[in-house]
Amino acid sequence: NAGVMQNPRHLVRRRGQEARLRCSPVKGHSHVYWYRQLPEEGLKFMVYLQKENIIDESGMPKERFSAEFPKEGPSILRIQQVVRGDSAAYFCASSPDGTLYGYTFGSGTRLTVV
């Protein structure tokens, strides 16, 4: 069991570029959660997905951000036209059934916008 795998670990983008962050959940987990950690702050919930469905995106910024969790492959968090304020650590967590039992975090992707 490899746990939650996030890649890349570090990502540098210039302003205006697109950032794609990937999250492979624990094998057998079909529920994925994305969180963002701004500098010197705690994690803030962004979006909750099940396979092929967005269940709760109430924490996502209204523009430029999108997320998907296709039937095959990892979950993707996509940020279009990045700005400096998007610089943060983005963490993914997975759960087997949408509960907190077995809830596991990945090591995160640190996005730096220059």
Add this chain to the structure above:
Amino acid sequence: AQSVTQLDSQVPVFEEAPVELRCNYSSSVSVYLFWYVQYPNQGLQLLLKYLSGSTLVKSINGFEAEFNKSQTSFHLRKPSVHISDTAEYFCAVSDRGRGSTLGRLYFGRGTQLTVWP
């Protein structure tokens, strides 16, 4: 939505001293409570959790936390810290919601514990 307050952003202590990291949450409804630890440039590791049962929960490395419903608190303690305990500690709460909110965690801003020799 829950609000989680970690009252101290920085806690410096000397090695082998006791430490308490404070955490309060906003809602009086039934909750699940967690402490996570984050070492520099690493992800979150679950330290301990309260889901039900005994209000005192313990980790394998000597930390413990007590759920106090009347004070809506879940303070983290260790009687004798080690230099290797230096890290950022996050308190998190889930409000036992149903459906889409069940797996959603609300985090405090974190407490940086620094242990000096």
